[in-house]
């Protein structure tokens with residue numbers, strides 16, 4: 756396996772008396788799709804927040820491309836090539852799909868190049884043909900893909916997705932899985948934080964299971980899905 760692009764070492768996060776993360780160590784190899792699952796309260800969101808820099812671990816370290824980023828603010832991590840797509844739609848509803856992309860593209864591209872680049876990003880996320888549609892008229896799935904487009908506009912090396920299939924139909928979910936695989940084929944490392952094992956199944960990626968703020972199991976999807984201990988924690992018995 757290639758060198759880790761992302762690594763957390765023995766991370767603890769305590770909120771008052773709650774141990775949201777309790778000695779979590781996990782690494783993501785450059786070039787992989789890596790899924791992180793776990794039952795309610797396992798620490799997935801807290802893990803996500805420590806990766807992007809909106810929360811700092813109580814103790815422990817976070818490394819990105821070999822550099823310690825534990826205390827680096829979110830915007831500095833973004834400049835290093837780490838991008839995030841949150842669960843909520845991040846686009847402006849009154850603007851068109853194309854116009855929304857002007858915002859992130861403005862940072863790195865000349866004005867004259869931006870419309871063509873924006874169209875290319877939309878095509879990449881399956882939104883060719885709706886360039887001039889105001890975002891509020893797009894379907895929920897299309898809005899989610901636009902959010903992914905906004906997150907990849909700056910061509911990140913690592914894309915973090917927080918429950919990208921939440922609220923999507925089964926057809927939209929399948930298209931989202933295909934989009935993630937396509938982004939990965941083009942060289943992007945993708946980390947997917949997810950609650951729903953059904954979606955993870957369609958990604959067929961290496962999967963880490965969190966439980967009580969620690970790494971509980973790790974392996975290929977089939978290994979995880981057939982692991983008796985994992986099944987038990989999902990049923991709430993462990």
Ligand SMILES: Nc1ncnc2c1ncn2[C@@H]1O[C@H](COP(=O)(O)OP(=O)(O)OP(=O)(O)O)[C@@H](O)[C@H]1O
Pocket residue numbers: 770771773774775776793794795796797798799800801802950
């Ligand atoms: N800001 C906070 N203040 C206090 N407790 C918190 C805070 N954030 C998370 N927790 C607690 O930490 C634990 C882990 O929460 P977290 O949201 O990271 O889990 P999760 O795996 O994302 O859960 P879910 O799948 O339900 O979203 C839970 O017990 C939660 O109540």
